[in-house]
Amino acid sequence: MALDTKGPPPDTSPIVIPDLAGDDDFREFGMAEHPRGGFHGLLEVIPTRADLVLDLIRANSLWPLLSGLSCCAIEMMSSATSKNDIDRFGMFPFRASPRQADVLIVAGTLTTKMAGPLVRLWEQMPEPKWCVAMGTCTTSGGRFKRSYSVVQGVDRLMPVDVYVPGCPPRPEGLIYGMLRLRELVLQRRGEWPTYVDRGPQRSNWEGDVT
Amino acid sequence: MDLDLLLGVGRFLLATTLLLLLTVPTAFVVIQMELKVIAQMQLRYGPNRIGPWGMFQSTIHGFKFLAKEDHMPDQADRTTFTLAPWMVYMAAAMSMLVIPWAPGAIAADFNIGIVYFFAIIGLSVVGMLIAGWASYNKYSLLGGLRSAAQMVSYEIPLTLSVVGVVVLGGTLNFREVIEWQLDHGWMLLWQPVGWGIFYIASLAEINRTPFDMVEADSELVAGPFTEYSGMRFGFFFFAEYVALFIMSGIMVALFFGGWLAPWPFPAQLEGFGGTLYGIFWFFLKSYLFVFVAVWLRATLPRVRVDQLMGMAWKVLLPLAMLNLIVTAGVVVWLKL
Numbered sequence: 001m002a003l004d005t006k007g008p009p010p011d012t013s014p015i016v017i018p019d020l021a022g023d024d025d026f027r028e029f030g031m032a033e034h035p036r037g038g039f040h041g042l043l044e045v046i047p048t049r050a051d052l053v054l055d056l057i058r059a060n061s062l063w064p065l066l067s068g069l070s071c072c073a074i075e076m077m078s079s080a081t082s083k084n085d086i087d088r089f090g091m092f093p094f095r096a097s098p099r100q101a102d103v104l105i106v107a108g109t110l111t112t113k114m115a116g117p118l119v120r121l122w123e124q125m126p127e128p129k130w131c132v133a134m135g136t137c138t139t140s141g142g143r144f145k146r147s148y149s150v151v152q153g154v155d156r157l158m159p160v161d162v163y164v165p166g167c168p169p170r171p172e173g174l175i176y177g178m179l180r181l182r183e184l185v186l187q188r189r190g191e192w193p194t195y196v197d198r199g200p201q202r203s204n205w206e207g208d209v210t
Numbered sequence: 211m212d213l214d215l216l217l218g219v220g221r222f223l224l225a226t227t228l229l230l231l232l233t234v235p236t237a238f239v240v241i242q243m244e245l246k247v248i249a250q251m252q253l254r255y256g257p258n259r260i261g262p263w264g265m266f267q268s269t270i271h272g273f274k275f276l277a278k279e280d281h282m283p284d285q286a287d288r289t290t291f292t293l294a295p296w297m298v299y300m301a302a303a304m305s306m307l308v309i310p311w312a313p314g315a316i317a318a319d320f321n322i323g324i325v326y327f328f329a330i331i332g333l334s335v336v337g338m339l340i341a342g343w344a345s346y347n348k349y350s351l352l353g354g355l356r357s358a359a360q361m362v363s364y365e366i367p368l369t370l371s372v373v374g375v376v377v378l379g380g381t382l383n384f385r386e387v388i389e390w391q392l393d394h395g396w397m398l399l400w401q402p403v404g405w406g407i408f409y410i411a412s413l414a415e416i417n418r419t420p421f422d423m424v425e426a427d428s429e430l431v432a433g434p435f436t437e438y439s440g441m442r443f444g445f446f447f448f449a450e451y452v453a454l455f456i457m458s459g460i461m462v463a464l465f466f467g468g469w470l471a472p473w474p475f476p477a478q479l480e481g482f483g484g485t486l487y488g489i490f491w492f493f494l495k496s497y498l499f500v501f502v503a504v505w506l507r508a509t510l511p512r513v514r515v516d517q518l519m520g521m522a523w524k525v526l527l528p529l530a531m532l533n534l535i536v537t538a539g540v541v542v543w544l545k546l
């Protein structure tokens with residue numbers, strides 16, 4: 001079963017590894033800076049056979065980061081309460097420190113002013129990490145489409161693994177999204193992509209205010 | 211070389227290895243208890259996907275830390291940053307050396323076991339402090355200083371409340387304290403005030419709710435552990451829960467008769483079966499108090515910093531002094 005998590009189809013043009021100075025140590029592993037741009041370029045994690053087991057463990061212990069931006073955050077909190085118990089899947093301890101979290105749930109409208117701190121939080125999280133865009137504001141801009149102050153989809157800033165639509169999504173929706181993330185982790189079990197594509201995945205949409 | 215010395219060294223190495231290995235399953239069991247018991251108290255199911263009744267969830271959480279990226283901030287002090295989790299963990303593991311599990315099952319039967327225990331368990335504050343200082347993060351530093359203030363303050367009533375037990379039992383050896391309780395009944399009956407002070411101060415000493423000022427995640431992101439990721443944070447996490455078990459065990463040994471069974475059962479048995487019998491009762495009582503600590507966490511909110519410090523210095527310390535003086539007076543007066 002294939003999960004559509006990328007949005008538009010990926011660029012399939014052949015990847016040419018540019019001759020960059022200073023990364024000769026990684027050359028023999030076929031790694032270099034991503035030719036289509038990005039924040040890091042190099043692969044942070046080298047997959048080994050142990051990842052077959054470790055990914056099974058990671059999939060069952062996804063700790064979200066305790067960060068809420070607006071109304072979706074209320075539903076995110078609600079997903080940890082008695083009726084919608086996200087703790088059942090091992091996703092409960094909402095860690096307050098990004099260093100100990102696995103999943104960044106972007107819950108709520110991301111304004112341009114908050115974009116910097118959020119990207120900083122994302123970069124502070126240690127690998128392996130995943131991102132869940134919760135609510136229409138974070139997937140595409142939603143109600144704030146073409147607003148001057150709102151980031152039109154959080155996938156312009158960071159790679160998103162799962163999009164959860166809804167305004168706001170119900171807690172069941174978030175739990176379903178987290179379970180799809182779990183499936184995604186199991187699908188990529190032991191097979192990490194050679195390149196970590198950190199570039200923006202949508203360059204320009206029709207009607208974007210630029 | 212002397213055969214007795216060789217045997218002693220071999221026995222010591224075996225005991226320390228076994229205790230060090232015991233810390234990991236202890237941490238897993240206590241974390242699993244915390245997950246499930248709090249869930250039941252909040253009318254949730256809690257983890258129920260991994261293994262029967264979700265009983266391996268804490269193991270999964272623990273092993274995940276092994277594979278997380280081990281991050282160190284650029285400006286961190288590398289030596290102390292690396293040393294801090296080791297220190298906190300070893301403080302918890304080393305204090306297991308004097309825990310009286312059962313008759314004949316004590317790793318090191320010191321004549322100053324109580325002094326050793328309170329000296330070693332107090333070392334974890336150094337680890338917390340250098341973790342906060344070495345991280346180069348304002349929340350870490352605040353958390354580290356808070357933990358130093360809290361743990362040093364509460365160490366005084368904690369130790370003073372035990373002095374009453376020492377005066378009454380006339381010994382600093384855990385085994386002899388338990389043997390005294392075999393003759394005279396549980397220390398709880400003789401030292402109820404001392405037990406109350408010990409319980410409150412021990413909760414503060416191991417940073418449990420209602421006194422979890424160290425890892426107050428609504429105020430200080432995660433206290434001194436803010437910049438720690440991967441297995442280094444895992445060590446802090448383990449040490450916290452191992453310390454909870456150890457404090458419960460020491461309280462059982464000092465006030466609840468250690469390995470002695472309660473009334474309708476024979477207090478202790480002879481031989482190897484007696485050792486297993488003692489271990490059974492010791493673990494039962496210890497995990498009962500671990501359960502009570504988890505129960506308190508599900509019930510009580512966090513106290514304020516000034517209330518916390520005020521309680522240590524204005525209430526617990528005078529009470530502990532009074533308890534000590536009255537105990538010593540009674541012991542001298544009745545020539546116990």
